[in-house]
Amino acid sequence: MYQCQICTHKIEPFISFGRMPIANGFLMPDQFSEEYFYNLKVGFCPECEMVQLLEFVDREKMFHEQYAFFSSTSSFMARHFGMLAEKVKCSFLAEVRDPFVVEIGSNDGILLENFARQNIRHLGVEPSANVAEAAREKGVKSICAFFDDDIARQIASENGRADAILAANVMCHIPYLHSVAAGIKILLKPGGMFIFEDPYLGDIVEKTAYDQIYDEHAFYFSLKSIHNLFSQYDLEVIHTESYNVHGGSMRFYISHKGIHTPSSSVMTQIDKECIIGLHQHKTYELFRKSVEKSRDQLKRLLLNLKNENRRVVGYAATSKSTTVTNYCGITPDILEYMSDTTPIKQGKYSPGTHIPVRTYEEFKANYPDYALLFGWNHAEEIMAKEKTFCDRNGKWIVYVPKVQIIG
Numbered sequence: 088m089y090q091c092q093i094c095t096h097k098i099e100p101f102i103s104f105g106r107m108p109i110a111n112g113f114l115m116p117d118q119f120s121e122e123y124f125y126n127l128k129v130g131f132c133p134e135c136e137m138v139q140l141l142e143f144v145d146r147e148k149m150f151h152e153q154y155a156f157f158s159s160t161s162s163f164m165a166r167h168f169g170m171l172a173e174k175v176k177c178s179f180l181a182e183v184r185d186p187f188v189v190e191i192g193s194n195d196g197i198l199l200e201n202f203a204r205q206n207i208r209h210l211g212v213e214p215s216a217n218v219a220e221a222a223r224e225k226g227v228k229s230i231c232a233f234f235d236d237d238i239a240r241q242i243a244s245e246n247g248r249a250d251a252i253l254a255a256n257v258m259c260h261i262p263y264l265h266s267v268a269a270g271i272k273i274l275l276k277p278g279g280m281f282i283f284e285d286p287y288l289g290d291i292v293e294k295t296a297y298d299q300i301y302d303e304h305a306f307y308f309s310l311k312s313i314h315n316l317f318s319q320y321d322l323e324v325i326h327t328e329s330y331n332v333h334g335g336s337m338r339f340y341i342s343h344k345g346i347h348t349p350s351s352s353v354m355t356q357i358d359k360e361c362i363i364g365l366h367q368h369k370t371y372e373l374f375r376k377s378v379e380k381s382r383d384q385l386k387r388l389l390l391n392l393k394n395e396n397r398r399v400v401g402y403a404a405t406s407k408s409t410t411v412t413n414y415c416g417i418t419p420d421i422l423e424y425m426s427d428t429t430p431i432k433q434g435k436y437s438p439g440t441h442i443p444v445r446t447y448e449e450f451k452a453n454y455p456d457y458a459l460l461f462g463w464n465h466a467e468e469i470m471a472k473e474k475t476f477c478d479r480n481g482k483w484i485v486y487v488p489k490v491q492i493i494g
């Protein structure tokens with residue numbers, strides 16, 4: 088029996104992907120024999136409505152001094168975070184004397200650099216030492232730590248409380264969310280705002296985006312599940328916004344209870360969640376069926392192309408690709424290599440399936456017949472810069488929201 092991380096109620100499992108390696112655990116051949124695996128399974132809590140992993144990987148195995156994901160690999164994301172920073176400055180810092188901004192999971196400083204550049208007091212809390220160092224090189228103040236209520240207390244006593252606490256694509260990574268919520272309660276000024284965004288459960292379900300499910304993503308948030316958690320700490324969701332980044336994300340604005348009147352977006356979103364059925368187990372059973380169908384179609388397509396002797400390579404060695412390659416059985420005889428712009432991944436092999444990761448230059452120098460778009464969430468950015476690939480008859484294979492060939 089599995090217990091909910093949030094409310095301890097019994098969880099209803101609904102999908103299992105089998106044995107999985109660490110999504111960002113790109114490795115060298117001498118490490119193949121000691122590769123770590125866990126069981127990737129997801130369940131739904133009928134009590135507090137939180138969708139969550141059933142087995143967790145130790146955080147130190149995922150986030151460390153060799154962390155492979157650098158946020159600044161996407162120029163679209165840099166622009167997205169530039170706009171978030173402007174919004175925070177105009178809406179929440181403009182009236183404050185000497186404001187202070189804290190970011191949880193600040194990575195290479197993609198968001199905080201927008202505050203550092205204007206000498207706004209800021210602090211990033213980032214446990215992966217290599218990306219934290221990259222942020223420091225840009226002038227972003229970063230401490231190397233996992234955020235929790237102890238760190239919150241320490242930051243508040245050393246710097247005072249924060250006017251804004253920001254967190255992008257990190258809240259869903261933290262299994263011990265009670266400690267995080269308690270930390271927010273401690274660190275946030277009475278009139279301050281906690282703003283965070285993560286891939287949205289509604290988008291994952293509606294688009295069959297099963298590759299968002301991997302070790303780092305402990306939770307898949309709905310507004311209802313977020314409301315149920317934070318209301319226990321006298322914190323309330325006062326506004327939500329949807330963005331199309333990372334395949335569909337939800338931004339939550341949270342403040343101390345009773346300070347702001349919630350906007351109409353909150354009730355509208357709760358109603359939408361009821362219509363999609365995010366509160367019902369049967370929605371997740373249907374999701375599982377769609378995932379299995381998607382896997383079978385992708386596998387069949389790739390095997391057909393192999394039989395026709397077509398060259399197929401992966402485009403972007405994303406974390407998400409680890410779920411797809413392992414779950415669908417995509418091996419080096421099917422996929423020649425994966426091209427990626429991140430130096431730390433290049434020359435290594437993909438987790439579990441051991442497909443070589445090569446440079447982007449290699450892709451450009453000798454275009455394949457097909458590119459399997461593992462970075463489908465960046466399709467607009469990627470397709471805009473890969474016009475030559477299409478002009479030379481190259482075709483894209485995408486699998487979200489459905490398996491199809493484009494081009």
Ligand code: JHZ
Binds near residue numbers: 161256404428
């Ligand atoms: P991208 C990571 O997921 C991990 P990933 C994490 N768990 C999460 O939630 C999100 O980020 C926020 C490559 N790339 O952004 C670079 C190209 O090669 O979808 C990166 O290796 N060419 C924290 O890994 C990878 O894609 C390109 O043109 O699924 C990043 O993939 C672009 C744009 C990217 O995140």
Ligand code: SAH
Binds near residue numbers: 232256
């Ligand atoms: N905010 C960036 C980075 C997301 S990657 C963006 O949206 O692109 C997630 C980051 O959170 C990683 O750099 C990881 O090291 C960090 N992280 C993981 N657990 C954390 C925790 N408990 N506290 C703070 N950061 C954490």
